[in-house]
Amino acid sequence: MEQLLHYVWKHKMLPLHEMKTTKGLHVEVIDSGLHNMNSGPDFFNAKIKIDDTLWVGNVEIHDKASDWYLHKHDKDERYNNVILHVCGDIDMEVKNQNGDCIPQMQLDVPEHVTRHYAELLSTDNYPPCYKIIPELSNLMVHSWMSALQTERLEQKTDAIINRVEQCNGSWEAGFFVTLARNFGFGINGDAFEQWALSIPLNDIAHHRDNLFQIEAIFMGQAGLLDLDTIPEKYHHDAIADGYFNKLKNEYLYLKHKFGLQQIDGNMWRFLRLRPQNFPHIRISQLANLYYAAKCSISQIVECDTVKEAMNTMHTGVTPYWETHYTFGSESEKNEKHISPFSLNLLMINTVIPVLFAYGRHQSKEKYCDRAFDFLEQLKAENNHIVRMWKECGLKVDNAGDSQALIQLKNEYCDKKNCLRCRIGYEYLKGEKIG
Structure with a gap:
């Protein structure tokens, strides 16, 4: 019931x-x-x-x-x-x-x-017009997919511009916030965005050559250096291994120095998360990216190929996290580099939209064209929306296709905007319904 x-x-x-x-x-x-x-x-x-x-x-x-x-x-x-x-x-x-x-x-x-x-x-898992999809012309489908792809990038551009404005017009900070949000991979996206907005990049840039201090600030601002965010059974181990205390002491010094205000550590969600997606691991990966000076829009716009852009986003964790997923809970050693699957998603949801948005902002069409080229070269996403459209009979060859179909489901099917949809128009004409 x-x-x-x-x-x-x-x-x-x-x-x-x-x-x-x-x-x-x-x-x-x-x-x-x-x-x-x-x-x-x-x-x-x-x-x-x-x-x-x-x-x-x-x-x-x-x-x-x-x-x-x-x-x-x-x-x-x-x-x-x-x-x-x-x-x-x-x-x-x-x-x-x-x-x-x-x-x-x-x-x-x-x-x-x-x-x-x-x-x-x-x-319910299919759009009402699914019966007509196999009979649609390739030209009509290609045209509609191209429009949806552009529409989705423009929608993401609006969100990126909003973040840049929140960061007082700084595109570097706006890029960092966008990257951080997408390191949450959906479930922790909101928490990561609030966390990134709490970090004064101009201030901590003075410590960019010290990875330990960066990780201390990043973990501390996330509220993860408070004992009440660690399961009680791991309290003793967290304190005993020393790294937790070293990070906390360093953070308290830097917090006082810069007048930092951390977010609530209870915002982080762990339910149904694989350990490699725990915020501790993702934050350590971001700390390594920042330390390597890769969290930079200037790095992104200089990448002419997908391979160069993916190399820029490739990162790992600091040594402590090779044997831990949370403080005090030891695991088998694993370098925990960001996976090819996660890297593909970061390219689709961060690098490409930021490149497109920055191109629009700077009136440089070459950046926008490069964004579309990258989408065509990347693998399509494999999620329930994409699988649904495949079952309905649509081809999904690359990330551009999968982004278009996500836009179609979210903005047209879910909102019952059939009268604005080109497939809906074909369906309503009634000429091709089997």
Whole structure:
């Protein structure tokens, strides 16, 4: 039943009658939010109008209201920003960690939706027009993919320009923040971006020739040098091995010197992460990149080939992290160089968009053209979106294709923008539907 509630909420297949909270307040769903596939509330950044007040926050969905306590959400700070608890059965009131009552609404699933749920669920992973895709002309598909590829780069350009503005117009700092965000590889992207924004690059540039001091600042600013971010069973080992204490003492000195303000170390997420993606490893890799003077847009624009750009982004960890994934927890020795898979993603999501954005900013088309050339030379991504389109019959030959198809899914299919989609136009004409 809970899966069905998720489906109905996600697709706004809401009942026609007026919806109200258990307290009798009118509920209007303006935006159902972004479906969260990881731990935490089910939908992020929803917009709900309750009576005359517009609320923006998270939505949690359960079969029964009492599941709130069964899943211990009342003890989890991530659920303090839940603005509405949607349930199939409201069997009790619920409160968050702060003791505040959460507004609740019973969602009545329409009978015909329940009846056809199995069928809907089986096709939910495909766009509604998937049957027509194998019959589309190569010329039409190529033209639409090229447009989508450009659209995605322009969208990423807007995000990069925003970061540059946050960094007082510094493209070097904006590049560093963009690179750091993508070192989070999705799950820790937001945390990495906040971490990068907390680092005053102009100040720490004085210590760029000292890798230990760079790592001390990077780890300290991430909040990872606080004992409460280390599992209690590793406290003794972390202190005993000496490296943790050396880093912490050095960071405290540099923190005072530069007036640094670290981020909350509890922001980092570890659930479902492979150890090589732990923030400690990624931050050490970034420290090595910064120490080698590779976190620089000037380095990127000088790369004429994909191979040169990938060599610029290649990095490893400091010796301590060759035998650790977190402080105090020893592992088998592994140099932990960034993998070819991760390197490919960093090229697609950092180097190429920054090159394109910088080309637009400087009115240098050669940088923009090089960005497109690099996309055509890189391997396509292998994720659930790309696999879905392959199953529908579309060819995916390179990273340019995979980026175009991600744009198509995110900006057209998910948002039901069929009238703006060229495939949607072909489908609506009805001439080629089998």
